[in-house]
Amino acid sequence: MPIIKDQRILENTWTFVADDAPLPGGDITVSAQRWTEDKAALSQHAGKLGVRLAPTDNIAALGEDLSLIKLIELNFPAFNDGRAFSQARLLRSRYGYQGEIRAVGNYMADQVFYLHRVGVDAFEVNHPKELELALSAFKDFTVRYQASTL
Template sequence: MPIIKDQQILENTWTFVEDDAPLTSGDITVSVTRWTQEKAALLQHSGKVGIRLAPADDVASLGDELPFIKLIELNFPAFTDGRTFSQARLLKNRYNYQGEIRAIGNYMADQVFYLHRVGVDSFEFNNPKDMELALSAIKDFSVRYQASTY
């Protein structure tokens, strides 16, 4: 499935591996639980490794491990759950995370502008039709009254 990254549509090279599934080759993301339980094996993985965060996951628990994590997927179970906005802001501002932050799940194209302002670098949509709308939404406003990560 394609993603939006660097304000263009690109092919997604990452695969999420469920907790009970065997690790696959290539670039993978895993849950925080799996990262915690299998960290040594994941650090030896031949591809890049990322983590998928649920809104209830504590960003602070990743602390010193962030340099090993190349992608963090912030999962939106519902577009009304704003905790992922806070997670993105904390990752970029408080923890100085340098890797990619990707929004996944059930959010709206209208939220892309605001997600980008708090540090989200890339976007995966359940409905590919939302991608063109999201690309234009990143540039919705030319004047900003509040400081942001970007």
């Protein structure tokens, strides 16, 4: 499934691994809980590592591990749950995270512009027909009143 990264359509090379699933090869993301519980085993993984954050996950718990994490997926369980906006902003501004931050789940294309402003630089799109719509959202506004993290 393609993703939008750096305002371009690219192939997704990452796989999310459920908490009870064995680790496959390649670049993987795991839940924050699995990261905390299996950090030693995960550090032996040959591919790149990422963490998927739920809106209720505590970013501070990852603080010292952020240099090991190449991708943070911010999960939107519902489009009206905006806590991932705050998580992205905190990752970029407070924690200085330089890796990829990707929106996944049930966000709307109308939110892409604002997510990008707070530090999200990649978007997993659930429906291929929404790729172009989400991509065009980066140009929704030409005047900005607030500073961006990117």
